[in-house]
Amino acid sequence: MRDPAPTTIYLKDYSPFGYIVDSVHLTFDLAPHATRVTSRIAFRPNPQATDRTFFLHGEELNLIRASIDGTPITPEVTDKGLTANVPDAPFVWEAEVEIDPGNNTALEGLYMSNGMYCTQCEAEGFRKITFYPDRPDVMSTFTVRINGDLPVLLSNGNPTGTGEGWAEWTDPWPKPAYLFALVAGELVAYSDSFTTRSGRHVDLNLWVRPGDEGKCAFGMEALKRSMKWDEDVYGREYDLDVFNIVAVDDFNMGAMENKGLNIFNSSAVLASPETSTDANFERIEAIIAHEYFHNWTGNRITCRDWFQLCLKEGLTVFRDAQFTSDMRSAPVKRIHDVIDLRARQFPEDNGPLSHPVRPESFQEINNFYTATVYEKGAEVIGMLKTLVGDEAYSKALDLYFERHDGQACTIEDWLKVFEDTTGRDLTQFKRWYSQSGTPRVKVQEDWADGTYTLTLSQSTPPTPGQPEKLPQVIPVAVGLLGPNGDEVRGTEVLELTEARQSFTFEGLAARPVASILRGFSAPVILEHDRPNAERAFLLAHDTDPFNRWEAGRTLAQDTLLRMITQDAAPDAEYLDGLLAVLRDADLDPAYRALMLGLPTQSELAAALHEQGETPDPMAIWRAVETLRQATAQHMQDLLPRLHSEALVDGPYSPDADQAGKRALGSAALALTTRLDGGAMAAEVYAKADNMTLQLSALSCLPRAGKGQAELAAFYDQWRHDRLVLDKWFGLQASLAAPDDAPRIARALCEHPDFNWKNPNRFRALMGGLAMNHAGFHHASGASYALLADWLIRLDPVNPQTTARMCTAFQTWKRYDADRQDLIRAQLTRIAETPNLSRDTTEMISRILGA
Numbered sequence: 001m002r003d004p005a006p007t008t009i010y011l012k013d014y015s016p017f018g019y020i021v022d023s024v025h026l027t028f029d030l031a032p033h034a035t036r037v038t039s040r041i042a043f044r045p046n047p048q049a050t051d052r053t054f055f056l057h058g059e060e061l062n063l064i065r066a067s068i069d070g071t072p073i074t075p076e077v078t079d080k081g082l083t084a085n086v087p088d089a090p091f092v093w094e095a096e097v098e099i100d101p102g103n104n105t106a107l108e109g110l111y112m113s114n115g116m117y118c119t120q121c122e123a124e125g126f127r128k129i130t131f132y133p134d135r136p137d138v139m140s141t142f143t144v145r146i147n148g149d150l151p152v153l154l155s156n157g158n159p160t161g162t163g164e165g166w167a168e169w170t171d172p173w174p175k176p177a178y179l180f181a182l183v184a185g186e187l188v189a190y191s192d193s194f195t196t197r198s199g200r201h202v203d204l205n206l207w208v209r210p211g212d213e214g215k216c217a218f219g220m221e222a223l224k225r226s227m228k229w230d231e232d233v234y235g236r237e238y239d240l241d242v243f244n245i246v247a248v249d250d251f252n253m254g255a256m257e258n259k260g261l262n263i264f265n266s267s268a269v270l271a272s273p274e275t276s277t278d279a280n281f282e283r284i285e286a287i288i289a290h291e292y293f294h295n296w297t298g299n300r301i302t303c304r305d306w307f308q309l310c311l312k313e314g315l316t317v318f319r320d321a322q323f324t325s326d327m328r329s330a331p332v333k334r335i336h337d338v339i340d341l342r343a344r345q346f347p348e349d350n351g352p353l354s355h356p357v358r359p360e361s362f363q364e365i366n367n368f369y370t371a372t373v374y375e376k377g378a379e380v381i382g383m384l385k386t387l388v389g390d391e392a393y394s395k396a397l398d399l400y401f402e403r404h405d406g407q408a409c410t411i412e413d414w415l416k417v418f419e420d421t422t423g424r425d426l427t428q429f430k431r432w433y434s435q436s437g438t439p440r441v442k443v444q445e446d447w448a449d450g451t452y453t454l455t456l457s458q459s460t461p462p463t464p465g466q467p468e469k470l471p472q473v474i475p476v477a478v479g480l481l482g483p484n485g486d487e488v489r490g491t492e493v494l495e496l497t498e499a500r501q502s503f504t505f506e507g508l509a510a511r512p513v514a515s516i517l518r519g520f521s522a523p524v525i526l527e528h529d530r531p532n533a534e535r536a537f538l539l540a541h542d543t544d545p546f547n548r549w550e551a552g553r554t555l556a557q558d559t560l561l562r563m564i565t566q567d568a569a570p571d572a573e574y575l576d577g578l579l580a581v582l583r584d585a586d587l588d589p590a591y592r593a594l595m596l597g598l599p600t601q602s603e604l605a606a607a608l609h610e611q612g613e614t615p616d617p618m619a620i621w622r623a624v625e626t627l628r629q630a631t632a633q634h635m636q637d638l639l640p641r642l643h644s645e646a647l648v649d650g651p652y653s654p655d656a657d658q659a660g661k662r663a664l665g666s667a668a669l670a671l672t673t674r675l676d677g678g679a680m681a682a683e684v685y686a687k688a689d690n691m692t693l694q695l696s697a698l699s700c701l702p703r704a705g706k707g708q709a710e711l712a713a714f715y716d717q718w719r720h721d722r723l724v725l726d727k728w729f730g731l732q733a734s735l736a737a738p739d740d741a742p743r744i745a746r747a748l749c750e751h752p753d754f755n756w757k758n759p760n761r762f763r764a765l766m767g768g769l770a771m772n773h774a775g776f777h778h779a780s781g782a783s784y785a786l787l788a789d790w791l792i793r794l795d796p797v798n799p800q801t802t803a804r805m806c807t808a809f810q811t812w813k814r815y816d817a818d819r820q821d822l823i824r825a826q827l828t829r830i831a832e833t834p835n836l837s838r839d840t841t842e843m844i845s846r847i848l849g850a
Contacts, residue, residue, distance in 0.1 A: 006842060008362070011358070018053060019133070021043060021133065021138055024132075027147065028144070028146045028182065030117060034098055039095050039131070043093055054083060054084050057081045059081075060128050064095075066131075070092075097130050106797070108124075109128025110128070110182065114249055116150075118251075119182045119183070119258075139175055139408060142155075146167050149165055150185050153167035155169035155181060155182050155261060156181055156259045156261050157170050173259060180258065181259075189205040192224070197237060203241065205243075206223075206245045207244060215270035218281060223288050236295070236401070240260045246264065251265040252798070254268045254287050255268050257292075264288075267726065269284055273689075273690040278663065298313075304408040308409065310411070313373055334519060335545075345376050348371050348810065349438045350438055352847050352849060353846055354372075354463040367803055383474075387493070392418075399417045428471075429472075431473075435472065436465075437462075439460045441458050441476065441524045441525070443528040453504050454494075454504075475496075478516050479492070479542075482512060483513075493521065517550075535554055535558075540577060549591070556598050557603070557604065561611070570626065570630035582635065589660040596631070596667040598627065602811070608620075618738060618774055629674050639671060643665060645664065646664045646666075665696075666693075666696035678701050678703075682706070684696075698711070702736070703735065723760070725761075726760050745766075756793070766808075787826075791805060792833050795840050796835065799837035800839055803837070827847060
C-alpha cells in the first residue's frame with residue numbers, strides 16, 4: 001500500500017505554536033540499534049497563539065514513558081507525533097524514547113556512518129530523535145548530555161562537562177530544533193584557534209576519521225579567512241568559545257550549519273593537492289564560508305517557517321559569493337555563477353518544478369531545497385543591493401542584525417529594514433519572491449540626431465499555478481561603447497518597472513553599441529536581435545568582463561544553433577574573435593579559459609525548444625564536437641603559447657593565480673588532444689603531480705578514443721580513497737560517447753565499488769550519466785530505464801537523494817514524441833511503485849504533470 005496522499009501545507013495557514021519553549025535538556029544513551037533519548041523541556045503558554053493544542057512531532061520513535069511535572073501520562077500517539085492534555089500554565093514535559101540509528105539509511109535524524117553517530121535535522125529530522133515542536137519558529141537553549149563509549153562526543157555550543165563515557169554541551173543561544181547536532185565516534189582533531197576583533201579566543205577543530213588529518217589544512221585556513229571576512233565586511237563576530245566541523249562520508253547535502261557544530265559531507269571539506277582538483281578547493285572554500293556565515297544569517301536570525309527558507313539560504317549564498325569574489329577573481333566568479341544558474345535554475349524555473357523563491361505551498365519540504373531558493377534567492381539579494389547601493393545595503397544589514405537578533409523572521413521583516421533605511425517602497429520588488437518563472441527582457445534600439453533610445457519590454461511565461469504575471473522591478477545595468485571601442489557612457493542602472501519602458505541617452509557623437517545587462521544585473525533572459533558583427537565588437541572591446549564573455553557565449557550559441565538547424569559551417573567571425581581574446585596575455589588566464597567554454601548541450605536543447613524546434617540530442621552533440629574540432633584547428637598555432645603560459649613555477653598552491661593558469665592549460669590540452677590524438681594528454685597524465693592535472697589529462701583521453709589503460713591505472717592508484725573514486729565513476733559516465741554511455745553506466749553499476757547507498761557515489765555515477773546529454777537521451781531509452789531502476793531501488797533506502805535525482809527527467813517535454821513516450825513510461829513505472837516515499841511521489845507527480 002502506498003502512503004496516504006501527502007498533506008499540502010500553505011503559507012497562508014501559518015499560526016504560531018501554542019507554547020513557548022524556555023529550555024531543553026536532552027540525554028542520549030547511545031547504542032547502535034537501541035539509543036535512548038530522554039528529554040526534559042520547559043514549556044509555557046504562548047500569549048500570541050490562538051490555538052493551544054499541545055502537539056509534538058515525532059516519527060519512527062518508540063515511546064517508553066512520558067510525564068508532565070513529574071506525573072506519568074499516556075499521550076495519544078500517531079505515526080506523526082503525539083498530543084496530550086497540558087496545564088494552562090508553565091510546565092515541564094519529560095519523555096523517553098528509543099530509536100534505531102544503525103538502520104536509519106535515510107540519513108535524517110540520528111544515524112550511523114561507518115561506525116560514527118551523526119545527525120541531520122534540517123528540515124524536519126529532529127522529530128526522528130524525540131518528540132518536539134519541530135518547526136523553525138520554536139527556539140530555545142539546549143543542554144545535551146551524551147553517554148557512550150566512543151572517544152569523541154560532540155554537540156552544539158560550548159563544552160560544560162566531561163568524564164569517562166560522557167560529555168555535556170550547552171548552547172546559550174536560542175535555536176530551532178533543525179540546528180541541533182550530535183556526533184560521536186572514533187575521530188581525530190585538526191586544531192587551531194582564532195581571536196575575534198573584540199579579543200574572544202575561539203578554539204577551532206576539524207574532526208575527521210583517522211588517516212584524513214593530512215586533508216584538513218586548507219579547510220582550516222578557509223574557516224579562518226571566513227571568520228575574518230565576516231568581521232571586516234559585515235561586522236559579525238563569532239559568539240561561542242569553540243567552533244567544530246566534522247567530516248562525514250554519508251551525508252545527503254554538502255554541509256549543515258548546526259550552531260557551533262557544522263557537519264560536512266567529506267567531499268566538501270577534505271582536500272589535498274594529490275586528491276583534489278582546483279575546483280574542489282574553491283568549492284570547499286565556498287561551502288565552509290557559506291556554513292560559517294549562517295552563524296548570523298540562519299542561526300542567530302532564522303526563518304519563521306520553511307516558506308521563508310530563501311531568507312537564510314539566498315542571503316547566505318549571496319554572502320559566500322561575495323567572499324569568493326574577494327578571495328579570487330570577481331569576474332570569473334560571476335561568470336561561473338551565471339553558468340550554474342542557467343544550467344540548474346533556469347530549467348527549474350521554466351519547467352514542471354517551477355516555484356517562487358518563496359513558495360505558497362509544499363507537500364514535502366525536502367523537495368524545496370532547490371536552485372530557485374538558493375541561487376535565484378541570492379540573485380534577488382544582489383538585485384536589491386544594486387538598486388539601493390552599497391552604503392544603503394550595509395546600513396540595512398546592520399539594522400537587520402540589530403532588530404532581529406534571536407528571532408525567526410519573514411521576507412517582510414527583511415524587506416522592511418531596507419524600506420526603513422532607504423525610504424523606498426519595495427512592494428513591487430517583492431514580486432521577485434512571489435512570482436515564479438524567468439522574466440524575458442526584449443530589447444529595441446533607436447538612433448536619431450545624437451539621441452540613442454533603448455526600449456525594454458518585460459514578460460514572464462506562464463508557470464504551474466501562475467498563468468499571468470505582473471511586471472517586476474528589473475535592474476538593467478547598461479554601458480555604451482563608441483565605434484572605436486571606447487566607452488562613451490559608463491555603467492548606469494536602469495530600473496525597468498513597467499511592461500514596456502524607454503530610456504534615452506542624448507548628446508552622442510555617433511550611434512553607440514550598447515552593452516546591456518552588465519554583470520548579469522538581473523536573472524532574466526535577454527532577447528536582443530542584434531547582428532553578429534556587434535557581438536564580435538563587444539567580444540573585442542566591451543569593458544564589462546561579464547558582457548565580454550557573454551558576447552562570445554552568444555556568438556558560440558548562435559553558431560551552434562545554425563550548425564544544428566541549417567547544417568551551417570562554424571562561424572569564422574566567432575573563431576577569429578575568440579582567437580583575439582585568447583592572444584591577450586593581459587587577461588586573467590582563468591577568464592580566458594572560460595572564454596573557451598561552450599554552452600552546454602542542455603542549454604542548446606532549451607534554446608532550440610524556445611525557437612519552436614524539437615531538439616535532437618545527437619545532432620546537438622555532433623555540432624558541439626564539430627565546433628570544438630574547428631576551434632582546435634583555428635588555434636593550433638596559439639596552443640603551444642597557451643601551454644607555456646599555463647606553466648606554474650614552484651610547488652602546488654590552490655590559489656586563484658595558479659588555478660587560473662591550470663584552467664587555461666587544461667582548456668588548451670583539450671583542444672590539443674583533438675589534433676594530436678591524445679599524445680600530449682597521455683604525457684601530462686604520466687607526469688602529473690596533482691589531481692587537477694591528472695584528472696584533466698585523463699578526461700581528454702576518452703575523447704581521443706584512448707585512456708582505458710590510464711583509467712585502470714587511476715583506479716588502481718586511488719581505489720582506497722573514497723572521494724577520488726567518486727571522480728573515477730563520474731568521469732566515465734559523463735564523458736562516454738553517446739552510444740556507449742548506457743552500457744558503460746550499467747557496467748559501472750555492477751562494479752564492486754559502486755556503493756549505491758552512499759549519496760556521493762550514487763550522485764557521481766547517476767549524476768554523471770544525466771549530465772551526458774546525448775548519452776542520457778540515447779534513442780534506445782536505455783539510460784532512462786537504468787536511472788529509473790536505481791531510483792526505485794534507492795527510494796525506500798534514501799528518499800531525499802532519490803527525489804533530487806528525479807530532476808534529471810524534468811525537461812522531458814522538450815524532446816521528440818518517441819523520447820517522451822520512453823520517459824513517460826519510466827516516470828509512470830516509478831509513480832506506480834508500491835510504498836513510494838512522499839519525497840519521490842511529489843517530484844514524480846509534478847514532473848509527470850508537465
